[in-house]
Amino acid sequence: MSLQFLLTKFLRGAMTLLLAVTFVFIVLRASGDPAQMMLSDEASPESIAAFRARWGLDGSLVEQYVTYLSAIVQGDFGDSFRDGRPALQVVVERIPVTLQLGITALLATLLLGIPAGILAALHRGKWIDHAAMSFTIFGQSVPNFFLGIILILIFSMTLRWLPSSGTGSFWHLLMPALTLATATAATVARFTRSSMLDVLHQPFMRTAKAKGIPHDRRVLRHALPNAAIPVVTVVGMRIGGLIGGAVTIETVFAWPGVGMLLVNSVNQRDLAVVQSVVLLIALTMVVVNLTVDLAYGWLDPRIELHNKKATA
Amino acid sequence: MSSLDLSPVAGQLRRHSWLTRIWKARPPVVIGLCLGWLALVVIAALFAEFLAPFGFAEQSLLTRLKPPALMGGPAQSLFGTDDLGRDVFSRVIYAMRTSILIAIMATVIGATVGTALGIVAAHFRGWVDDVIMMLVDFQASIPFLIVALAVLAFFGNNFLLLIVLIGLFGWDGYARIARGLVLSTNGQGYAFAIRTLGVHPAKVYIRHVLPNMLGVIMVQITLNFPEIILLETSLSFLGLGVQPPGTSLGLMLGEGRNYLTTAWWMGIPAGAVIFLTTLAISLVGDWLRDMLDPNLGNKDL
Numbered sequence: 001m002s003l004q005f006l007l008t009k010f011l012r013g014a015m016t017l018l019l020a021v022t023f024v025f026i027v028l029r030a031s032g033d034p035a036q037m038m039l040s041d042e043a044s045p046e047s048i049a050a051f052r053a054r055w056g057l058d059g060s061l062v063e064q065y066v067t068y069l070s071a072i073v074q075g076d077f078g079d080s081f082r083d084g085r086p087a088l089q090v091v092v093e094r095i096p097v098t099l100q101l102g103i104t105a106l107l108a109t110l111l112l113g114i115p116a117g118i119l120a121a122l123h124r125g126k127w128i129d130h131a132a133m134s135f136t137i138f139g140q141s142v143p144n145f146f147l148g149i150i151l152i153l154i155f156s157m158t159l160r161w162l163p164s165s166g167t168g169s170f171w172h173l174l175m176p177a178l179t180l181a182t183a184t185a186a187t188v189a190r191f192t193r194s195s196m197l198d199v200l201h202q203p204f205m206r207t208a209k210a211k212g213i214p215h216d217r218r219v220l221r222h223a224l225p226n227a228a229i230p231v232v233t234v235v236g237m238r239i240g241g242l243i244g245g246a247v248t249i250e251t252v253f254a255w256p257g258v259g260m261l262l263v264n265s266v267n268q269r270d271l272a273v274v275q276s277v278v279l280l281i282a283l284t285m286v287v288v289n290l291t292v293d294l295a296y297g298w299l300d301p302r303i304e305l306h307n308k309k310a311t312a
Numbered sequence: 313m314s315s316l317d318l319s320p321v322a323g324q325l326r327r328h329s330w331l332t333r334i335w336k337a338r339p340p341v342v343i344g345l346c347l348g349w350l351a352l353v354v355i356a357a358l359f360a361e362f363l364a365p366f367g368f369a370e371q372s373l374l375t376r377l378k379p380p381a382l383m384g385g386p387a388q389s390l391f392g393t394d395d396l397g398r399d400v401f402s403r404v405i406y407a408m409r410t411s412i413l414i415a416i417m418a419t420v421i422g423a424t425v426g427t428a429l430g431i432v433a434a435h436f437r438g439w440v441d442d443v444i445m446m447l448v449d450f451q452a453s454i455p456f457l458i459v460a461l462a463v464l465a466f467f468g469n470n471f472l473l474l475i476v477l478i479g480l481f482g483w484d485g486y487a488r489i490a491r492g493l494v495l496s497t498n499g500q501g502y503a504f505a506i507r508t509l510g511v512h513p514a515k516v517y518i519r520h521v522l523p524n525m526l527g528v529i530m531v532q533i534t535l536n537f538p539e540i541i542l543l544e545t546s547l548s549f550l551g552l553g554v555q556p557p558g559t560s561l562g563l564m565l566g567e568g569r570n571y572l573t574t575a576w577w578m579g580i581p582a583g584a585v586i587f588l589t590t591l592a593i594s595l596v597g598d599w600l601r602d603m604l605d606p607n608l609g610n611k612d613l
Contacts, residue, residue, distance in 0.1 A: 012449070015446065016449065016450055016453050016454075019446070019447075019450045020450075020454065023459075024462070027462065027463055027466045027467075028466060030466075030467075031466040031467045137591070137594065137595065138591075140594060141538065141587060141590045141591035141594050142587050142590075142591075143542050143545060143546070143583065143586050143587060143590070145545075145546060145549050145562075145565065145566075145583075146565060146583035146584075146586060146587055149565065149569060149572065149579065149580075149583060150580075150583070152572060153572055153576055153580075157572055157573055157576075240453070240454070240455040241455065243455050243458070244455030244456070244457040244458060247457055247458065247461070247550070248457075248546050248549065248550060251550055252569070262458070262461060263461070263550050263551075263552070265465070266461050266462075266464060266465040266552055267551065267552070269465055269468075271465060271466060274461070274462055274465045274466075275462070277458070278458055278459070278462045281454065281455065281458050282453075282454055285453050285454055285455070286453070289453060
């Protein structure tokens with residue numbers, strides 16, 4: 001992996017982050033006086049004055065931008081006006097709960113999507129294929145909050161098998177994670193299938209068969225790694241969808257994570273917390289995209305070469 | 313996919329089971345049903361005040377939370393009544409109007425802005441192209457629901473802002489497509505020929521390039537439209553989109569969520585309408601793509 005490749009990707013990520021910070025800055029300034037927006041209505045004149053001094057609100061826009069940027073870089077995202085604690089801290093506390101949901105959903109996505117896609121490709125045109133593809137159409141069209149409510153109605157209200165909300169056990173995690181995973185798993189299955197179909201018809205697969213390599217080994221060791229790249233891309237792309245989906249799913253299942261915090265903070269206009277969540281999500285997305293790009297370079301060295309040619 | 317015939321799998325493909333045959337016969341029937349459903353949705357949205365038996369805000373506190381007509385409820389309320397005694401069936405019809413209207417306006421905004429920016433990027437190249445493509449990458453890299461929530465938090469909620477905001481979702485797709493198409497047409501003889509005649513570039517794009525892009529843009533709309541409906545209904549479901557006393561399919565489902573145990577019919581019909589509509593558009597979109605470009609090999613995707 002060349003240094004230039006890494007550097008280009010890294011700069012791109014940094015650029016996206018800067019854009020995100022700038023976006024929040026512009027929105028905050030365009031929407032009114034930040035001192036009135038960020039502090040509660042009952043804020044004393046002293047605390048408003050202190051706020052103005054701290055964020056350099058009496059300087060020019062450029063000065064304000066620089067002050068804002070340096071504060072963000074130092075991890076100062078302002079204070080939540082609900083409990084006066086640093087907004088970043090309020091958000092960070094919620095991260096483990098959200099990660100628990102997100103990672104379970106990601107695992108479910110991979111464990112459902114990839115095998116479904118492989119099976120559909122291997123049995124192309126048979127009932128397995130049709131069942132898997134019907135599932136993907138369903139999964140891609142059903143709104144996640146509707147699916148969540150239907151599941152609650154069936155498994156919590158009618159059958160009384162699973163808890164409808166809250167955290168604590170595996171059983172609490174099951175419905176939110178599966179609901180969140182459905183749409184992503186559907187997309188992953190679809191891409192895995194088409195990618196596998198492409199690879200299965202490559203000449204090297206025939207060669208492998210001619211060499212007498214057993215079927216399972218051919219599929220898992222020869223076809224799958226070659227089919228992996230589009231799948232990695234789509235998994236990377238869908239992580240944004242998982243994060244966005246987590247916001248609604250956490251609200252549906254009263255899962256006390258970052259998503260629910262965001263919705264509540266938007267409702268109460270706790271803007272310091274809102275901006276912290278947005279910037280943290282931007283950071284997450286940048287890290288995810290970087291990881292996907294690095295995974296490419298590792299899965300298929302040709303991509304890096306191709307990139308080099310394109311930039312040269 | 314003629315190359316497939318050479319492969320060993322092709323032999324298996326010819327042995328159609330009865331299930332396969334049903335599957336093969338599927339598109340016309342299912343697509344017909346989808347188109348029928350979409351026609352119903354459009355009719356409901358257009359003629360809501362004639363079709364709905366009651367007004368969407370008409371309350372009747374004496375008949376609150378009554379079950380649907382076929383489940384022992386009052387005969388005039390097909391889907392039952394909600395917590396304020398409003399007729400759920402009528403509200404679903406009006407909610408269809410709101411949600412479809414927002415989705416159509418947002419699609420027009422996204423398609424126009426995106427296509428225009430894509431053409432501008434491809435026309436000027438250089439730093440203009442770089443800036444626009446950087447914005448495209450930015451838009452694609454952050455989940456839009458989060459951005460929308462942030463903007464609504466800062467500016468407060470109003471209907472116009474909501475429409476513009478939802479309209480900005482998906483512009484990047486149109487921009488990318490328009491840019492690519494313009495770049496490829498600019499390399500073709502006819503665009504060059506017209507330009508050498510001294511025709512203004514803007515006229516070249518509007519008269520000659522844009523009509524050639526419409527097919528692809530239509531396909532992009534079928535991909536984008538369900539996502540726009542989902543964005544609006546998600547926002548409204550979270551209580552941050554369409555505000556009461558207005559009504560939207562997402563809002564109805566959100567309001568009904570608190571009554572799942574006692575009155576599931578408050579929200580479920582609205583949710584089902586969202587699902588059926590996005591499903592129908594996706595299926596019709598798939599089919600349209602196959603029709604427009606049989607060589608695309610979309611069946612494998």
